[in-house]
Amino acid sequence: MAWQNIPMTALDLAFVLFDYAAVAVFGATGALAAARRKHDIITFAFFAAVTGVGGGTLRDLLIDAPVFWVARPGYLLVCLAAAVAVWLLGRRAWRMNLLLWLDAVGMAAYCVVGAAKALSLGVHPVSAAVMGVLTACFGGVIRDVLANEPSVLLRREIYVTAALLGAGVFVALASFGVDRLLASSAGMVVAFAVRGGALKFGWSLPGFPGTPD
Amino acid sequence: MAWQNIPMTALDLAFVLFDYAAVAVFGATGALAAARRKHDIITFAFFAAVTGVGGGTLRDLLIDAPVFWVARPGYLLVCLAAAVAVWLLGRRAWRMNLLLWLDAVGMAAYCVVGAAKALSLGVHPVSAAVMGVLTACFGGVIRDVLANEPSVLLRREIYVTAALLGAGVFVALASFGVDRLLASSAGMVVAFAVRGGALKFGWSLPGFPGTPD
């Protein structure tokens, strides 16, 4: 990322850690999709990698940045570790609930990290917010398409909306010159709070009321 | 697009208008896919955006051009407007028929606009025609994959063929030095006429006659 080329502050380091943590958590959800169908360890690793780095890959292609994991295969190794961890720990009844909450943390981190990378490369703020949403959501979308399951887009629970609010808050604050630490924290808290509310209370937006067919 | 950097003629302006109109029409078909499953407004917007800009995004990635909507988020706002329009107007029984014809207009515009952008960047004519087809068809393909519906590729009615003929006529005429206005019009008319015939008369190409399994 752009800020890795200049001397690192504690905030920069936090961003990098969030980045790896989000890759690991998303990778674990990919491996879990493979576990549900009792696949082998290579398929575990493939799903972990696609889910872990898929959203950020799309973001980098769209904003014409070098794809982040190609020069830093550490990201792939993190996905591999997540796959192995799910394989080993998943023998017990899997604590799906824990994973959903970890996924919420990953989503909250990624919608801000994705938007921040786009902003730092001079992308228009509206597009930068969209990049945050894509980074947070598209890995899971690719996972579900490849696993032939209904994607997160087709479930009624709030997910994309939480990413959009988090990215939107961050981009808006950053555009008005608010300190980056504050803007990032606000974006992550908003995204996590909204997604957490959906998990805990089943929040959803009203569906289309018409009879389109 | 390349021609937006030089003084605009009426033709250039027409191309830009066709471009936005095609995004709006395709965006509306995406929102309609969301309406069929009674999704919320955010999902409407997501499907509208993916369908509206998906084909052109793939084209730009393949020919290594900056992705057209990243620097001009107006395209995303057009998709958002299309999603809101479908939400508001779709409460009445949706006039599917009108949408199919609008989609035919969008397809006819996009197969020419997509090929023209590729040609203007020096892409080989054969590849430029393929870019026209991808621009016209791939937004819908992504929409159908994400919505877990059989894609336009799997339906028997003529669609890809119409885009291929339209893009082919445009590229052939343009390569032989025919005036761009004439070549564009011819390509759009051919694509629209073939697709219109398929809609009105159920035209289809003969299917594979063998017994492959």
Add this chain to the structure above:
Amino acid sequence: MAWQNIPMTALDLAFVLFDYAAVAVFGATGALAAARRKHDIITFAFFAAVTGVGGGTLRDLLIDAPVFWVARPGYLLVCLAAAVAVWLLGRRAWRMNLLLWLDAVGMAAYCVVGAAKALSLGVHPVSAAVMGVLTACFGGVIRDVLANEPSVLLRREIYVTAALLGAGVFVALASFGVDRLLASSAGMVVAFAVRGGALKFGWSLPGFPGTPD
């Protein structure tokens, strides 16, 4: 490819021939997917093209190389020829078995060709091996997603593993300075042998033993 810009040796020529042969074989598997559903010739060509060039396209986007077929539409014509061949020859009961073995040859060629192209552009060895796997496998993944069939990722038979071993052997040998002809041959032989064993003896890796839900 990078080595096409310098004077060609016999090895270079072999690589180019392997490249076209793999595109043709994968294209044929795409056309066969269309044949199963009795599609028309345009859909045959579309599936042949997507399957034939899909994996290499993803590789080139990820490593930021010009997409290989855009400047050389000969690759598309090879896919078209494969589609026509399947159309004409497929009327007889299709020899699925032959195709599976040809696909194994294509996969073995592509996992090495894909990794070699990445290495020649200075990509990190770990990422280069991943590029080999993607080149070999992703065309088929896109074909299966578009055809709405369970992808190769979801079948239990060894496939991705063979590509990974072939690409890994090639990259490891090339990184240790082994002659490229030897490294390439070793990679292809390993990939083909493992995939061939899976075809002939039904080899598969052990599946996940847990009860994740």
